[in-house]
Amino acid sequence: MDKLRAMRWFVQVVTQGSFSKVAEQTGVSKSMISKQISALEENLGARLLQRSTRRLKLTQTGQDYLARCRDILAQLDEAEAQVQTLQQTPKGRLKINAAMALGLTALAPAFAEFMRRYPQVELDVHLSDESLDLLEHNFDLGLRVASCSFDTGYVGKVIAHFDYSICASAAYLEQHGPIRTPDDLLNHQCFEYSYFRHKNIWPVGANGVPISGRLKANNSVFILDMVKQGLGVGFIPRFISHQALQSGEVEEVLAEEDKPPMSLYALYPVRHFAPPRLTLFIEFLQQWFAEHGYG
Amino acid sequence: MDKLRAMRWFVQVVTQGSFSKVAEQTGVSKSMISKQISALEENLGARLLQRSTRRLKLTQTGQDYLARCRDILAQLDEAEAQVQTLQQTPKGRLKINAAMALGLTALAPAFAEFMRRYPQVELDVHLSDESLDLLEHNFDLGLRVASCSFDTGYVGKVIAHFDYSICASAAYLEQHGPIRTPDDLLNHQCFEYSYFRHKNIWPVGANGVPISGRLKANNSVFILDMVKQGLGVGFIPRFISHQALQSGEVEEVLAEEDKPPMSLYALYPVRHFAPPRLTLFIEFLQQWFAEHGYG
DNA sequence: TAACTCTATTTCCAAATAGGAAACAATGTG
DNA sequence: CACATTGTTTCCTATTTGGAAATAGAGTTA
Structure with missing residues (x-):
């Protein structure tokens, strides 16, 4: 029996509070989890979890053993990390x-x-x-x-800095007129991104511009696609629009305006x-x- | 793969300095030890032991990993001991x-x-x-x-106290005469125990008695058997002679004399x-x- | 109370693995 | 230069593993 794996699963079962969830996340069958936890208990000669079909509860022994498991597993990971550090x-x-x-x-x-x-x-x-x-x-x-x-x-670390781009297709601009100042946006189909912090206020110009349009979506790639098809204007992270801008599928407007940075x-x-x-x-x-x- | 067992074997291999010895002591084949250590190295992505057919040497990585293994395994044993303490x-x-x-x-x-x-x-x-x-x-x-x-x-702890008994069979005593004082031993067939601290000086009487006899053996049970068969006198730990004394197969002589205690x-x-x-x-x-x- | 749903457990079977015997290879020894 | 000893490899079988599906049990809802 792979006791280490059983210990890992045991810890996970406790944090998740469910055999099934762990099974799903780990990608093994729940019968496996059940068997291995039972085997671990058998091996220790002690019940770790008080089970009912609906709820799991640590026994006193389980509580103690859990803490030690966490400790041991962390040290094991540390040992292996150290080996790999030495090995490069x-x-x-x-x-x-x-x-x-x-x-x-x-x-x-x-x-x-x-x-x-x-x-x-x-x-x-x-x-x-x-x-x-x-x-x-x-x-x-x-x-x-x-x-x-x-x-x-968790620790957070900045990896890269992005900025936004305001994009529209050449066809769209030709049809609906150019966008030269922030206020021009007021008269355009501007797509709203659901998770955008400022909602329907695009942070350009002195105080931002309240936009409106027929499309609101929770995915910038989808919005970009709509922009490509000439349906409107998007406020799109540059890392998403980059390729379309390069290829000329869409054009950037108000490029000179300051826009909030992203990290x-x-x-x-x-x-x-x-x-x-x-x-x-x-x-x-x-x-x-x-x-x-x-x- | 049972990594914990592999780690245990790895530690043993290092302390024994040999795969074969560990195999013998553990009761598994040496091919198993070899395979598991290799699997452990494979798993870690690092060589732990530099092997030749005649000598094993820890790599730098192995040295580091060994210390951590010892630590982890000790903690694991401790955890399981703790579980059983809780469980009674x-x-x-x-x-x-x-x-x-x-x-x-x-x-x-x-x-x-x-x-x-x-x-x-x-x-x-x-x-x-x-x-x-x-x-x-x-x-x-x-x-x-x-x-x-x-x-x-290792820690030493006294479990019990024994004393010695001087034994002979009834038939022997009848044939060779009784033993009433330590000096009587001088004229008897006294068997020497190979590992006895005082060699051929039995520690009875004022200064001990130098004994002699036709038999010297490294096993008191064997000596007792010879005594039972009437061939001579033995200086035998009581825990060995106890049963024979109870059953009357042999008799104790010089019972009143002081003899060194054993623990x-x-x-x-x-x-x-x-x-x-x-x-x-x-x-x-x-x-x-x-x-x-x-x- | 009964049907329902979401658990953990058990059963059963195919597939993978473990593990030993023996042949093999390699290295220090006399 | 044989020899003895040690680790590795090969090959084969017995065991174990692990998943699918059936089972069983407890809370929830109608």
Whole structure:
């Protein structure tokens, strides 16, 4: 029996409060979790969890053992991190969470380059826009833009700086007239991004401009696509619009106006020793973005 | 792969300096040890041992990892000991070393009683008269009589007190005459015990008596058997002669004379937390011998 | 109270793995 | 230069693992 794995699962079961959740997250069947926890209890000669079908509760013994498990597992990770530091050969898996649009645009080429350079490191990338608890889902790293509400127990580090771009297609501009000052936006189809901090006020000009339009969406890539098709104007992070601007599919307007800066943050758990592959990855990202003009 | 077991084996391999020795002691094939150590290295992505067919040498990484392994494994044992302390249900295996004669006589009934009372505890008893290194062979407990040269890293505790008896068979005494004073021994067939501290001087009377006889042996049980068969007189620990004296097979002579006392020592490794089954076992022995008149 | 839903557990079976015997390779020894 | 000893590899079987599905149990809702 793989006792270490059982211990890891035990810790997860307690933090998740459910066998099934752990099974789902870990990618094994719940029968496995059940069997292994039982085997662990059998092996220890003690019941760790008081189970009912609806609720799990740590026994006194389980409480004590849990703390020791956490400690032991942390030390084990530390030992392996140390080995890899000595070996200079980053290995293992990184479980990464990133916002959907970010992953589909700015991160993809950077990740690809990393994977080419370090063939021993495996990536487990979860793209999602829901802000889920990194700790509970055992993410090694979270990548978020301009989010300052960091999970407790995580460290935030700035990886890159982005800015916004206001985009429209040439066809659209020709049809609806040019945009030369912020106030011109008042008469245009301006698309609202659902999660945008300032809602329907675009932060350009002295006091911002209240915009309106027929489309509101929760995904900037989708909005960009609508812009490409000449349906309106978008306030779009440059890392998303970059390619379309290069290719001429869309044009930037009000480029000279000041727009609020954004930062890409790396969030990772506070640990005594972070595994080398993690620090390596973060440093790699930082350098990659610097080299691509997003320093 | 059972990484914990691999780590244990790795530590053992280093202390023993050999795969084969560990295989023999652990009771698995050497191919297993080899495979598991290799798997551990593979898993870590680092070589731990520099091997030649004749010599093993820790790599720098191995040295670091070894220390952490020791630490982690100790903590794991501690955690499990703690669980069992909370549960009050001693479980697991005790690997015990004891002198041959001791095991065959005094210890056997005590061990049997222990096994009846605590069915969850397994015993792995090694009887041998060679004084081997308890630590290197991973013994939880050593039982030795009057030995004060404790291994380093072990704690010694007195379990019981024995005395000697001078024995002869009724037939022998009838044939060779009675033994009423220490000096009478000079004219008798007195058997010498090879490992006896005082060699051929029996410590009775004012200055001891130099004895001689046709038999010298390194096993008191064997000597007792010779005594039973009427071949001579033996200076025999009472825990060995006890039964024969009770049954009348042999008779005690010079019972009133002072003889040097012996102590039964329990030797066990110094640990932060000894497993409950070990402290339980030692306390049990102590009590058992007290109840049987050897306090 | 009954149907329902979401748990953990058990059962059963196919697939993977563990683990030993023996052949093999390599290195220090006499 | 044989020899003895040690770690590795190979090959094969017995065991174990682990998932799908059935089962069982407890809270929730109609």
